[in-house]
Amino acid sequence: MSAPYYIPETDVPLPPTDAEVVSTACDYCVVACGYKVYRWPVAGNRNGGALADQNAFGEDFPVDPLGSWVAPNQHNIVLHNGEPHHVVIIPDKDTKAVNLDGDSSLRGGCIAQKCYNPQSPTRDRLRSPLMRIYGILQPVPWDFALDVAAEVAKYVIARHGEAAYGVKTFSYQYIENTYAITKFALRHINTPNFTFHDTPSDVSSTPGFRDAGFDNFGASYEDWRDAETLLICGTDPYETKTILWTQWIMPGIQNGQKTILMVPRRTAGVAYAEQNGGMWIDVTPGTDLLILNAIARVIVENDWQDKEWIEKWVNNKWGSNSGFGQGTRNTPWQWRTTWGMFQTKGYDDWKKWLLAQDEFTVENAAAIAGVDPAKILTAAEWMAKPRDDGSRPKTSIMIEKGLYWSNNTGSTQSVSALGIIVGAGGRPGQMISRAGGHQRGGIKGGGYPRNKSPMKLPGRRRRALDTDTWTIAGHTRMAHVIGTTWIQSMCGSQQLAAAFEDLTVGNPNQIRSYDKEDIVATLKKRVDSGGMVVINQDIYLVDPIGNRFADIIFPAATWGEETFMRANGERRLRLYPKFYDAPGDARPDWWIIAQLGKRMGFDGFDWQNSNEVAEEASRFSRGSRKDFHMVKIAAHREGMTLHEKLGSFGTDGIQGPVFMLDDGSLEGTKRLHDTTRELHPEGPAGLNMYNKKLTHFNSQTGRCNIQKSPWSLFSDYWEWMQPKGDELWCTSGRTNERWQSGFDDRRRPYIMQRWPENYVEIHPEDAAERGIESGDMVMAYSDRVPGLKETVLGIEGSDYSFSGQMAAGNVELSRAAVTGVAMVTRAIKKGVVYMDFLHTQQPANALEGRVVDWISGNYNYKMGVARVRKIGVSPYKENMRSMSFAPRDII
């Protein structure tokens, strides 16, 4: 960890002309900017000079604005082939994709500091497997740790069943790793006790998109730029996807785009949009659906909807019903619509429903959402009102977690319907997509065994197993946790932490032996006594999952330490080559999984390198949005490996799905659902694969389903949750300067100086009422954090609601308390406080309700309340060295 104190350097070494150059992309957010790594040996002291012919950039220093400047945070010293090397890592100034000006955020911009350097705060990288012996995590050899883990795993599966083996893993951290992990967990162990880092069960994040027929990542970055009106729901991309904002949306705004952001905070992107003719819809948490449906209502009342588009691309009664033709009740579409709550007979039926709901009048929606009604009218005009010449504004809609983690099913259904009626979805500048969080690095090497999930609602299909409820109930006997904090990143997390403690360190069977057989026997006794064994793969020791609860830790190698592939938020595939030595004995996740798999008797884990994993994974990408199978085919034709071929595209990469043209060259896909695209007239040749999503939508007919989005499915929870007494809405999210749990940022003095602790943004009026000033230490706490005791209980349809579950006694109210530093700011809506969502020391998610969405099974992470009380003064109030309490909306 780093102290919150930063001494800036005043000089930096420049790469010499013969420095080696490695093209890669950033490890962090979904945008994945292109970078260049300049590497040269420390030995010899041959640094570059200030003149163009003396350095690798070919630039005279001082460089021009946007030039190849090297900030001291962009330099590091690493081991490469065992020898110390300088690395300078700066955004690629020559790239033709993504970060066009050679731009970058400060997260990626300082990525050189991610590299392991024992003289920097990265010195606590995990370098050796660890095993908790006599209560201490002690280094052990790989074989020793793997043998014990595999023996116990085999035993747990044989004795307690596959569902006792839980795998909680990142979904994004490179294609090679996710493929190996899912092959191991889903294909071989075949456990339903499996999910990804951001959800309690393996379910869709955007059920409404899925039902409407929208791919999550259909848009290309140029579509966000080219939209004339852009509605952004639940994120400020400047804060969370910086380069998507600075290189694509900002130029759009400068070109006259009307940009609407619907979020409860006024951060820099919001302020910039407002200053340039855009609009902030300061929505109250959880009420997005009301605003979206009110906008839709204004549009249809004025007859501004895109009639031609609707006529051509929206399912009528017969099209909607043909969903039943998908087969039995076991389709997500069918499962949702049997509730009779969503399906329509087409546009007119949807319109009739919309106009019949009183809560969607402008006045009513604005009142509940706490928004000026005029903003709803303005949004409707900007999005859909035809111009005098009859032409329509090109409108796009971007969504992200503030929207879909507030009312998961309802918000995504309502935004889909709004997108459909304004003609967004299948044309240049007219798209509806997610913006994204992490990069897209998931390939499934096995299918989720839904039929093994014990969680089933009467009369409905089985639902993916809720791993949190399952684990709290004691059914997980071995938890295999890969690259996620698990606990702090879930809702009601202090309840989850208590269960982990009871099941692991609270169990009497602890390793107190030097003997492998004894150790295995002890852990078997633990699981037989109702306890749980935890194994954890990560790059740092994470508290508490690794530090306090894990029995075995496997040290992972990561970005730059192994060669990997991944796609970004416009499906752009790039190679991320290894350019330095992993610390100590750390190994990539695919290798760790392969060693476990072999020991557990599984076949197909004999890979020698990451390219072999990628080449095996390629056929599992076929038909997906990042289909790269043809890259492998082309590579082999040309005598290359898949990795070599993808690397040849450099930072420009290629957008999936990838096709081979008649001349053997490769062609990417700018956007999905592209109704303007003409595919090869004779159809796909060779191994090329065309599917519906290329030129149509992901529905049964290829047209969109326009669906209802009733407020009543969520309103009882919202009303129960609504602040009572002196409570405030407590929501959370990212802040620009910090990535995720801060696993790297906590080791950067520059970032620790800015954000030494979690913070509580609070409106000046709310703060004054509580006697709180900026810099005060506050406690955000609640004695009503709801959590489900069991999976959803009920018989009748009406039981499946928050009030139904309350009546059935299935909701437990627990307490939570999280400290933070008060930031009194004009840049947040009154009545709402906001915290960093995943500060591992001060986890805001502890305050968010651990109640899954009734329809989707996902959490609504952004929904919580807290009382806020001053408990003292933080050191940052008077010390002028760390933190800043200035507002984030200065333009």
Added chain:
Amino acid sequence: MSDTQNMSVNQPPRQDGNGKKGAGKCMLSRREFLLTSGTAVATVMVVMNAGTADAEEVPGLVATYPRKLIAKLSELKVDEPIDFTYPDDGAYSDSIVVKLGTRAGGGIGPQTDVVAFNNTCTHQGGPLSGTYKGDTKSLGACPLHLSTYDLTRHGILISGQAYQSLPQVLLELDGDDIYAVGVFGLIFGRYDNLQG
């Protein structure tokens, strides 16, 4: 120096993240010199306002920078920045000195509210001139990518993309004369503050 009584000299602590060194030979030796020498000439840790509740250590690489008269304390008005160039007249030397009217890290004067900063964004070199905001005591937003800096807190980033804090120009007060004596942080565009 008129305020020697308020300054004391310490060995700087080795901080996390600064274990690596600049590799250019002359830069390295200068830094080594500064880090190991405890003489008054090569002042490396300056305790501002020593003996008061506001005492804090500010590392300052002051010995090798020119001592340049930039303004008169009596002529500064709150929230009205004055331009100057430092440490030379070359590229990206444009700087401002401003009386914030509120206590600031590294501030001088009776209210410790006079500070000076380089005027080029440390993200991609955008010009920050004319972006001073009195209500928030900030510079920015940078016209290129919207970074903003807190002048009360050593130029720390408020919101944005900069790769480091805004370089702070270290000041000395001699009677009514304000001298620039050093820079804290690398100026955009340069690889060494003193070598361009």
